Amino acid sequence: MEMVPDTSNLDPVVLELGGLFADAGYELSLVGGPVRDLFLGRTSPDLDFTTNATPDQILAVAAKWADSHWEMGRAFGTIGFRKRNRNKEVLLIEVTTYRAEAYDPESRKPAVAFGTSLEDDLARRDFTTNAMALRLPGLELVDPHGGARDLAAGLLRTPGTPEQSFSDDPLRMMRAARFASQLGLGLHPSVLAAMKDMAGRISIISAERVRDELVKLICGAQPRAGVDILVETGLAALVLPEVPALKLETDEHHRHKDVYQHSLQVLEQAAALETGPDGPVPGPDFVLRFAALMHDVGKPKTRRFEPGGAVSFRHHDLAGAKLTAKRMKALRFDNESIKAVSRLVELHMRFYGYGDAGWTDSAVRRYVADAGPVLERLHRLTRSDVTTRNQRKADRLSFAYDDLEQRIAVLAAQEELDAIRPDLDGGAIMAMLGLKPGPVVGRAYKFLLELRMDEGPQSAEQAEAALHAWWAGQPESQPDAQADAQVDAGPADQDAPADDA
Missing domain, CATH: 3.30.460.10 (Beta Polymerase, domain 2)
Structure with missing residues (x-):
């Protein structure tokens, strides 16, 4: 037509x-x-x-x-x-x-x-x-x-030969994958063949230009199609090697598909959970989508064969967070994006076990505090990481996360969880204990933060009593040690700003 x-x-x-x-x-x-x-x-x-x-x-x-x-x-x-x-x-x-x-x-x-x-x-x-x-x-x-x-x-072709076009500007190969994602266009066989043959020429393109095309691809309407093209042509092996490496592994939770296909499905499911412009995660959201794609990149490094034939990937979340941050730095991403994506990768396994063991209020507070500004994205990433065909298992995990979100909402209404701070700030700690800025103030601050996490909000009197009890057991509370601490005092611990409210 x-x-x-x-x-x-x-x-x-x-x-x-x-x-x-x-x-x-x-x-x-x-x-x-x-x-x-x-x-x-x-x-x-x-x-x-x-x-x-x-x-x-x-x-x-x-x-x-x-x-x-x-x-x-x-x-x-x-x-x-x-x-x-x-x-x-x-x-x-x-x-x-x-x-x-x-x-x-x-x-x-x-x-x-x-x-x-x-x-x-x-x-x-x-x-x-x-x-x-x-x-x-x-x-x-x-x-x-x-x-x-x-x-x-629905085809992408070049005006002249694709070989000449990609020789002129190798970034056009990334753009081909991006248009597949944004517009749903397939590649003409001649274009696909030229990309496979010439993928190595992407090495002369700056990291910044590659990054910008990658962001547009991930934020497209069909990011899975774009990523698949990068992997099939060999471009991903050069600009995002952690992703094609997933094809070599088998996910121990989802043995019907490899980790690569699982990751693409998580990417699609995460994108489907984005909100409108007035919601908590307006789409398209690169941070959520890229974390979904990269969440299991630590598995190849952490794969272990256990007795009985089982395969484990212990601490792949931590390994994956490091690999993700390293790759994003190489692609010249800004620090805020690197921190957000790698944090999501690090935390994506935290929820598992909640439905079986249950969490204390303290554990829920820590979950929220550790997620910080990426909490809403973490909700969506965790839900998206369920690709099992076992409907009973999928329902169980979904119900458990519903329960966790409800508990977070209840606690947040009570405690303003998104801004958890100790009940006494650094200035109050120094005034009460007669200290100057230094490491001891930081330790006291962290003690009060742990107390706040474990027991919830304290009254001023309760916090002061707890602080005095803690201080009595510290070696610096002895008169001679305290004098030495004042002489050696340096800048306040970064976790305990003196003017922290």
Whole structure:
């Protein structure tokens, strides 16, 4: 079935800008992703245009029309603009001079050469589905490589040979997997074959660019398909080797499938548990999804064969957290994301055994405190980690986690669990015990925190009595030792800030 672009929802700003360029004697076309999305009935967040005007001429035409502009991409022929539409929404617009790039096979970046025609510009693009344009302001579709046909067939092809395309920019191989995830497109056999043959060229691409494509892939509508392509082509072995390594292992809990397939299923199930924009985990949530994919990467390292033929993976959660943090650092992720994902991997096994042994209130408090800001994600990861075909077992685990969440809710209402602190802060501890900032204050602070975890909130009188009783048993409480402690006092323990409320 032939597809046609639906231009009815095209923002009037597009036609307005096209008219400005036409009046000035220049060509302008909407190009790439925004055109592809018109076929798919999607609204593109950014608007990309191409033109025969030079960067200086682009500025002369549109600088006064736009609300603001930037020139960071001038060396590549790109000028950016911000423009509010009739609904007061801010549109991000990039206008780029026709390009005809020449690539150094050993370089990470193209050598830019400006082109002279729209057709030449389209020929250099990554895939046929992104090599379509709408001439403005007349809205004439330009599709020299059959992008609409490929989109209807659900296939990714390259305008030229895939070998040339991937040699020009190896990151396009990652983009192929990303489009499989985002758009549900399959790979033309020639594209898949070229990716397998040329996967090694991804090594010349910077970690930051690989990371950005990986994030988009994981946050796509079908991340499992994208990850599968990375693994099948050998790209994952180079950029995310912990994932294909899972195919070598057998999950002791789910012997009907290997750990790799289990991890992909957990990824899908975690994504399905994301919430809307007003919920606790708005989707797509990269942290939750990536933790789901990586949660068992410690198993290959910790696999042990036990007497009787059983297989164990003791402490694979801790090993996996370290491997995850190491990989994310190599991919140049920010510290906050690294900490959140690796924490989830570390804690994903904590819940198991709750249904059989039961937890004290103290254990529930520790679970919440250890999870901290990733608690809602941990709820979803733990629930997603059940892929057994044994419905009775699945129901038992689900009911047990329902019970745990209910207990957390009850305790949270009583104690504000998300901000557990000792009943006395560092300043009060020093005042009561006559101490200056130092390690002893940190120990006292930790004692009170443990008391708070074990017994719940204390009154001021109870906390003070407990602190005095603890202090009486400390060697520093003796007059001579206390004097020495004051002389040797250093900065306060990081866990016990003097002004902690």
